[in-house]
Amino acid sequence: MSGPIFAPIPSSRTADDIVGQIETLILEGVLRVGDRLPGERDLSVQFDVSRPILRSALKTLEGKGLLTTRHGGGTFVADVIGEVFSKPMMDLIASHRRAAADYLEYRREIESIAADYAAQRATEDDRLLLSRIMTAMEQAYETADFRREAELDVELHNAIGECAHNIILLHTLRSCYRLLADDVFYNRTVIYGFPGARAKLLEQHRAIFDAIMASDPAAARKAVGEHIDFIEQAQQDATRDSARQNISRLRRNQREPE
Known part of the structure; x- marks a missing residue:
C-alpha cells in the first residue's frame, strides 16, 4: 500500500x-x-x-x-469473494457449454451499467488509477507480454467496477471476474494470440477508458457492448479452430504409415 x-x-x-x-x-x-x-x-x-x-x-x-x-x-x-461461486459450483458452470454464452450475456449487461456509472461518478483519484492501468496495458502490448495483458484486462474491468461507486455492483463484478481470471470459460491468452486480436482488444479497452474519462455514459455503454461482442466472436472462433485442428490431427494419424 x-x-x-x-x-x-x-x-x-x-x-x-x-x-x-x-x-x-x-x-x-x-x-x-x-x-x-x-x-x-x-x-x-x-x-x-x-x-x-x-x-x-x-x-x-x-x-x-x-x-x-x-x-x-x-x-x-480473507477470500470473501470465493464464497459467491463455490468450487463445486464453478466446476458445474464450467462443464456446461451454455454457461459460457450466459456468462458473456451477463457481462455485457452488468459491465455496461458499471461503465455508465463510472463515466458519471469517477473521481480524480479514480481517473488517475484508470490512467495508470491503461498505460501499463499499452506497455504490455508493446512488449508482446500476453500474460500481463490478460492480467491487466481483469484489473481494468475491476477498476471500472470500483469507479462505479456502487457497493453491490462492485462485489458482484468481482465474483464475475474471479471466473474470468481463472479462465473458467475460455483461455484469454489463446484469444490474445489470434492475429490482430491484441490490437483490437487494446483499441476496445482504450475506447471504454476514453468514454469514462470523457464522462460520456452512452459512449461507455457502447464501447463495452462492442468489446463483449468481439470476445464472444473470438471465443467461438477459438472453439471452431480447435475442433478443426483436432479433426485434422485425427485424419493425419489415421492415414500416416506406422
Whole structure:
C-alpha cells in the first residue's frame, strides 16, 4: 500500500470502532482479497489505539471470516469473494457449454451499467488509477507480454467496477471476474494470440477508458457492448479452430504409415 488508509479512532477508542472501519474498507473495495494489513505496531499507531484493543478487533474480524492470520506471515483480507461461486459450483458452470454464452450475456449487461456509472461518478483519484492501468496495458502490448495483458484486462474491468461507486455492483463484478481470471470459460491468452486480436482488444479497452474519462455514459455503454461482442466472436472462433485442428490431427494419424 502506498500510504495509510486507516484513520485514527475517535476518543472512545473501542474495538468496535476498528471493526467498523475495516469492514467499511472491505465493503467499499479499498481492501481487496489477499491484501496484507500492516503489522500490529504500525496498525495500532495508525488507529491510535492500544494493542489489546487492536487485537480484540482483529479477532472479531477473523471470527466473522473477513480476516485471516497466517502463522508468522501476518494478517490478510480473507477470500470473501470465493464464497459467491463455490468450487463445486464453478466446476458445474464450467462443464456446461451454455454457461459460457450466459456468462458473456451477463457481462455485457452488468459491465455496461458499471461503465455508465463510472463515466458519471469517477473521481480524480479514480481517473488517475484508470490512467495508470491503461498505460501499463499499452506497455504490455508493446512488449508482446500476453500474460500481463490478460492480467491487466481483469484489473481494468475491476477498476471500472470500483469507479462505479456502487457497493453491490462492485462485489458482484468481482465474483464475475474471479471466473474470468481463472479462465473458467475460455483461455484469454489463446484469444490474445489470434492475429490482430491484441490490437483490437487494446483499441476496445482504450475506447471504454476514453468514454469514462470523457464522462460520456452512452459512449461507455457502447464501447463495452462492442468489446463483449468481439470476445464472444473470438471465443467461438477459438472453439471452431480447435475442433478443426483436432479433426485434422485425427485424419493425419489415421492415414500416416506406422
